[in-house]
Amino acid sequence: MKIFNRIKDFYSTMRIRTKLLLLFMIFGFFIAYLTFILSVITASIELRSAAFSTVEKLVSRNSSPDVIESFIGKKYNRAMISAIPFLALEGYHEGDLLNIKSISFYLFEPSKDAWYMIFFDKNDILIKEEVTDKAELFVLNEALKKKTSFKDYLYWGNNDSYSLWFNLTGSADRNFYLLSIIVQRKGIVEIGGIFLIAGSFIIFIASFLSARIFSYYMAIPILKLKSQASSIASGNFDLRIDIRSRDEIGELSLAINTMAEEIKLMIDELNSRMNAISTMNKIDRAVLSSLSRFSLVENVTAIVSELFTDLEVFLAMADEDNKRYHVLVGNNLARRSESVNSFYVDFEKLGEEIIAGNYYFYSLSHEENEDVLSELNSLFGTEYFYMMNIPIYIEETYVASLVLGREKDVPFTDFETDTSIAIADQVGVAMKSLRYIERIESLFLGILKALSKTIDAKSKWTYGHSERVAKYSEAIARAMNLNDEFIHNITISASLHDIGKIGVSENILDKRGTLTSEEFGAIKNHPVEGAEILEVIPGYEKFISGIIYHHEHYDGNGYPFGLKEEEIPLMGRIIAVADVFDSLVSDRPYRKGMSVEEAKEILKQERGKKLDPAIVDIILQIV
Known part of the structure; x- marks a missing residue:
């Protein structure tokens, strides 16, 4: 087996020309070998046929009984050759391929039940000798049963021999006569030369x-x-x-x-499928980890933009109570207008037919749905050739639509459609989680706002202060064209900015005179304490920057960390301006509230000192 494997390995290293030469040579030698084998076999068949024909003639010609027996005891002569021509065949050659090795005659005398071998002695006198060997007797008795028989072997090109048996008994003979011819077949090597x-x-x-x-x-x-x-x-x-x-x-x-x-x-x-699998993994991590509707639409937008670079996406949240859609716009669509990342669309503007259609999946093309597509494009300020609506359900209730649009004249592919539907399914799961999160958040916010109002109510001078700061902060953020998520977060943060004062005594809050260093220390600590209250609530870290930094000064002289300029987070800088403005126009134990114009003058004086000058300029325009 090892030798065979080595030969196979060696053969595999040959070039095709060498292989062909080797194969043709092997094939040539095989044909030559096969030709030789067939030639020998053909010569054997011809010899057998010739011998059989001669036997037939001999038997039919010899009308006298027991002709062969009549020659026993006589010397070799022409009459014998004429009567028994096989005597002359011994040593016969057939084209150097065959030769007759020996010829033997056998006589069976029924009266004696004995076999005799007939042959010439050294004096060329034909004599007979009884056969006693049991094996030879068995062969003779078997050969006598047939007119002709032969014992042949498969010939493979080696030197071998085989025997032919012929029954020479005539109809008038008293005895039985057999002829045995041993034929030698020469091998390839023997022929050689x-x-x-x-x-x-x-x-x-x-x-x-x-x-x-x-x-x-x-x-x-x-x-x-x-x-x-x-x-x-x-x-x-x-x-x-x-x-x-x-x-x-x-x-x-x-x-x-x-x-x-x-x-x-x-x-x-495969690459498309791999991208889809990768995208779905990102969906699992990004979409399902979204903690707000705003982050949800941003995550979906980022995923779709990465997978399909020429698609735009937005999430239309169905507000059944107010009969409108709250359309949340991703960054890829918000670029059309820096001031818009969400808007509302009343149901009646869309029409009952479109509203009913949004409950089901549909795809619009400029070729088949030109009127509807044109109306939606004008409503959303887009120029889509194709638009796709994928409904989102939570517990069999329609809650939103994931809408995708393409400005190129290229239809949606099956892969894009299937992947977008899968994304919409994940968005539905995320929205279900968001609903739960929003309910918990609403509950906590309700508690915190109630607590904040309680703190404001501890002093008649601060009653309603947090709500007004929240209103001013929201107005400033909108004037700065900040996104809806930031506006939502700063509004809540501003409403809770003084929640850390829960531990400050009413005597300190209502004191008319100058505060002692110890009392001022208690006041200065309320941003940190407020942040510590919120940091233990999961998901509320987004509100902390407005609470902990709203007393930092633009020039770095504020508290609790002494940050300055851009080191102070934007949310803290906006609330600081809103807080100062409301404090100026509100009554305090130690003074009456200023007019708006007086407050504006103070704000101008604090530009670049306590307050961010750019934010001061904005509030001066909106109050």
Whole structure:
């Protein structure tokens, strides 16, 4: 087995021309060998046929009984040859392929129940000798049962012999007579000599020339196919080989071209599927981790933009109570207008037919739905050629639509549609979680706002202060064109900005005179204490910056950390301006509230000192 494997390995290293030469030589020698075998077998058959024909003539010609027995005891003569021609065949050669090795006659005398072998002695006198060997007797009795029989063996080209048996008994004979002819078949090696050398040389030359011719015509297309296969292996699936042939190589070329095309399509499909799988993983991490509607639409927008670069997306939240859609716009669509990242659309503007249609999946094209698409484009300020609505349900209740649009005249593909539906399903799961989060948040906010109002109510001078600061902060943020999520967060943060004063005594809050250092220390600590109250509530960290930094000064002289300028988060800087303005126009134990104009003058004086000058300029325009 090891030798076979080594031969196979060695053969695999040969070039195709060498292989063809070797194969043609092997084939040539095989044909020569087969020709030799068939020649010997043919000569054997011809000899057997000739012998049988001679026996038939001999038996029919010898009318006298027991002719063979009549020659026993007589010397070899012409009459014997005439009556028994087989005597002359011993040593006969058939074209150097066969020769008769021996001829034997046997006599069976029924009266004695004995077999005798008839042969010439050294004096050429024909005598008989009784056969006593049991094995030989068995063969003789078996041969006597048939007119002719032979014991032959498969011939493989080696030197061997076989026997022919003929029944020579005539109808008038009292005894039975058998003829045995031993035929020798010569082997290839025995014949050898010039014939073997010349034949080998002719076979080698013919094989060599045939191999060269065939390899030339086979190697060229095979080398082309090899080049194409190497190109495919390196990732180039665009190379095609045109072999104009109807044989197997032509079919192989066509098969490789087809394979390259199919592999290219499969790889493209696989890449798309891999991108989809990667996208779905991102959806699981990003969409399902969204803690607000604003972050949800941003995450969805980012995912869709990464996967489909020419699609725009927005989330239309159905507000059944107010009969309108709250349309949340992602960054890829918000670029159309820096001041808009969400807007409302009344149901009546869309029409009952469109509202009813939003409960189901549909796709609009400029070719088939020009009127509806044109109306939606004018409503949303878009120029889509194609638009897709994917309804989102929570527990079988319609809550929103994921809407995708494309400004190019390219229809949605099945892959885009399937992937977008999968995204919408995940958005539905995320929205269900968001509803729960919003309810919990609303509950906590209600408690915190009630607590904040309680703190404001501890002193008649601060009653309603937090609500007014929240209103001013929201107005400033909107004037700065900040996004809806920031506006939502700063409004809540401003309403809770003084929640840390829960531990400050009413005597300190209502004191008319100057505060002592210890009392001022208690006041200065309320931003940190307020932040500590909110930081233990999951998801409320987004409100902390407005609470902890609203007493930082733009020039760095504020508290609790002494930050300055851009080091102070934007939310803290906005609330600081709103807080100062409301404090100026409100009554305090130690003074009356100022007029708006007086407060504006103070704000101008604090530009670049306590307060951010850009934010001061904005509040001066809106109050």
